Amino acid sequence: MADEPPHERADAARNRDAILAxxxxxxxxxxxxxxxxxxxxxxxxxxxxxxxxxFESREGLMAAVLNRSETEWQSAVLAGPPPLGPGAAAYDRLLAMGHSRLRLNVTHGALIKAATGSSGARSRAAAAFAIMHVRYLLGELGVDGDLPLLAIAILAPLDITMIEQQQADDVTLERIEAAWDDLVRRVVAG
Amino acid sequence: MADEPPHERADAARNRDAILAxxxxxxxxxxxxxxxxxxxxxxxxxxxxxxxxxFESREGLMAAVLNRSETEWQSAVLAGPPPLGPGAAAYDRLLAMGHSRLRLNVTHGALIKAATGSSGARSRAAAAFAIMHVRYLLGELGVDGDLPLLAIAILAPLDITMIEQQQADDVTLERIEAAWDDLVRRVVAG
DNA sequence: GGTTTAAACGGACCGCGGTCCGTTTGCATT
DNA sequence: AATGCAAACGGACCGCGGTCCGTTTAAACC
Known part of the structure; x- marks a missing residue:
């Protein structure tokens, strides 16, 4: 534990909160x-x-602003009500996760893009969580293969840049969702 | 045809070439x-x-610089030697296309990212070509479903941002390629 | 309370992408 | 050749993200 030696000064903490607010x-x-x-x-x-x-950079500040809703989503996935949270069948959880992630990417699109600048290191952690979760669900479903990379492949079409590309062609969210469900079905079926 | 009414002035053409060079x-x-x-x-x-x-913007200039190699790739896909070009089985062409696209995205990563700024409208055309081609190959393979969106889902993991995310975890290109092949197999198998 | 010190502070400063507008120039017409 | 004009030109200018460094201050120790 080590109880983090470097004390955070009071004014620093106050300023950080003020900036975030x-x-x-x-x-x-x-x-x-x-x-x-x-x-x-x-x-x-x-x-x-x-x-x-x-916050190091504009990108870092945006990531910090985004962080609250992102951790909210993570706890909903880890401990929220089914089918997103535990308690439902793995396949249903996987579908629920994709739908939820899709909506989240759409509503927070601008923020996510601002937090994913050139380096991208900022929001790598957020992506890693989703990847890990999908990987876990794929394992539960008995899928075999390179699960981490398969998880990335499943999540990639939900990325905000991909979604915007499709929305530019007037593709509805429902259609995107349906096509993604089909993709998942094919991947899981092996 | 209309023979484009607005003449391009000689100095304008000369300057455009000089800028691109x-x-x-x-x-x-x-x-x-x-x-x-x-x-x-x-x-x-x-x-x-x-x-x-x-060129309207930095993004536009980068897209113009990128354009040469991009059209080169497109003609290799449309009329080059198999298996990338016509003459091979559709499945082999699909795999060859993915591998080729992956390598291209890696080597031109910085340029592609610079040409795909916030608006992204610049490089939408390039993406559209690849999507169309995959869609066509999927059709040849007798895959049914929402082919345009399935094509996007197949191409999404090859995107430079996804590749960089994986390379940050020391995943080799060979492994990425193998996982992508597996993804394609699952999608085509239905 | 006074002293010390490392940390936090803040705003002047820099280079960049992008815009604006007065000036120049290619080209068509006579 | 002279004229007219739309188009192209170019560089001063702006706001932004990001850095630097002299100044201030919280807090640990006496």
């Missing part, structure tokens, strides 16, 4: 695109340097 | 990341306004 509010007010770091700094009553000290 | 050279020299629009403009001997007039 301001950022969340501004995202709701002016949208992800129309949000500048100067603006967040001013709204939080801190200097720009402080902002970058805590 | 300079941009291609600089991409090779300093890489995609280390390339600034001012730098390209100066190297091409034109003003920055001219550069943005022709």
């Amino acid at each position: 301001a950022a969340s509010r501004l995202v709701d007010e002016v949208g992800v695109e129309g949000l500048s770091m100067d603006c967040v700094a001013h709204a939080a009553g801190v200097g720009k340097g402080t902002l970058f000290r805590r | 300079a941009a291609s050279r600089l991409v090779d020299e300093v890489g995609v990341e280390g390339l600034s629009m001012d730098c390209v403009a100066h190297a091409a001997g034109v003003g920055k306004g001219t550069l943005f007039r022709r």
Whole structure:
């Protein structure tokens, strides 16, 4: 445990909360695109340097803002009511997970893209969770093969960039969902 | 036909070529990341306004630079030697296409990401070609279902962002390729 | 309470992508 | 050759993300 030696200073903690609150509010007010770091700094009553000290980059700040809903989703998957959470058959859980993830990617699309900049290291952890979960469900279903990569392949079409590509062609969410269900069926059937 | 009414002025054409040549050279020299629009403009001997007039944005310029190798690949798929080109069995062509696309995405990763900015409209056309081709091959193989969306699902794991995600976990290209082959087998098997 | 020190702070500063607008220039018409 | 004009040009300009460094301050120790 080691009880994390480096104490976090009180003002630092206060500022971090202020920044996150301001950022969340501004995202709701002016949208992800129309949000500048100067603006967040001013709204939080801190200097720009402080902002970058805590969150490293715009991408990092967006990831932090996104983090709350992301962990919410994770706990819904891990411990929420079925069929998303435990208690339902693995196949149903897998389908529920995909549908839920699809909706989440659509509603938080702008935020997710902003949090997945060039490096992308930021949101890798979030993706890893979904991959691990799918991998686990595939195992439960008795699927054999390279499960981690198969999990990635199943999740890839749900990515926001893929969804936007399809929406540009006026494909409805229902159709995307149905096609994804079909994909899962084929993969699981082996 | 209409013989395109708006004549392209001679200086405009000359400048466009100069810009593209300079941009291609600089991409090779300093890489995609280390390339600034001012730098390209100066190297091409034109003003920055001219550069943005022709290519609209950095993303657009990158797409134009990428375009040459992209069309090369497309003609290899449409009319090159088998198994990538016509003449081989549809299933072999599908596998060859995936492998080829995977390698291309890896080697041109930085350029592709730079050409696929926030709007993404730039490189939508390139993606559409691959989708159409996979859709056609799936049809030849007698696969039934929502072929356009199934084609997207097959191509999605080959996307550069997915590949980089896997490479961050030290997954080799050979393993990615094998897992993708397995995915294709499952999808085609129905 | 006073002293010390490492951490946090903040805003001036930089280079970049992108825009704007006054100026120049290719080309058609006479 | 002279004229007219739409199109192309180019560089000053703007806001943004990100960095740097001199200044301030929380908190541990005496």
